[in-house]
Amino acid sequence: MEYPKVVVFDLDYTLWPCWCDTHISPPLRSKSTDVVVDKYGYELSFYKDVGDIFQDLQANGVLIVSASRTCAPAVAKKLLKLLHLNGEPAINHLDHMEWGTHSKKKHIARALEQFEEDIKFEDVILFDDEVRNKDVESIGCLFAHISNEKVGLNKIIYERALGEWRKKNKKRTKKSN
Numbered sequence: 001m002e003y004p005k006v007v008v009f010d011l012d013y014t015l016w017p018c019w020c021d022t023h024i025s026p027p028l029r030s031k032s033t034d035v036v037v038d039k040y041g042y043e044l045s046f047y048k049d050v051g052d053i054f055q056d057l058q059a060n061g062v063l064i065v066s067a068s069r070t071c072a073p074a075v076a077k078k079l080l081k082l083l084h085l086n087g088e089p090a091i092n093h094l095d096h097m098e099w100g101t102h103s104k105k106k107h108i109a110r111a112l113e114q115f116e117e118d119i120k121f122e123d124v125i126l127f128d129d130e131v132r133n134k135d136v137e138s139i140g141c142l143f144a145h146i147s148n149e150k151v152g153l154n155k156i157i158y159e160r161a162l163g164e165w166r167k168k169n170k171k172r173t174k175k176s177n
């Protein structure tokens with residue numbers, strides 16, 4: 001099975017069910033490797049399929065990037081350090097992180113510059129809950145919408161996006177041959 005070269009994940013309401021600059025108040029502490037507790041006892045975990053999805057991407061050599069517009073990157077980073085995925089802090093699974101209030105097109109362009117290999121926008125999928133970020137399709141990335149904040153990123157959305165990407169990729173490689 002073909003895989004894209006890079007998968008980019010938004011954080012808030014894509015990987016976890018909150019806005020970390022609004023709902024989370026430091027200091028943060030680990031309740032377990034899966035649960036973080038904030039100052040007021042608010043508990044946060046990743047959506048449940050995130051670990052399996054990361055594992056599948058890594059097993060298939062896909063680079064994993066996070067791209068967030070959060071106003072609290074320090075809080076987000078702390079969460080990524082405290083919350084574990086597949087036995088390791090989540091941050092260790094990320095090949096690159098992008099922050100800032102600008103467009104996800106810019107996030108993605110800047111992320112690709114970090115990698116030695118020449119990666120095309122067509123080889124990137126962005127998973128994100130905000131429809132406005134669908135603008136990444138104008139540069140050739142595939143946009144996968146996370147539509148339900150209760151469920152977040154799950155295997156159904158993931159598999160569907162991979163399927164869609166494979167279809168597009170097939171057409172693309174046919175054209176270039």
Ligand SMILES: [Mg+2]
Pocket residue numbers: 010011012013014128129130
């Ligand atoms: Mg979001």
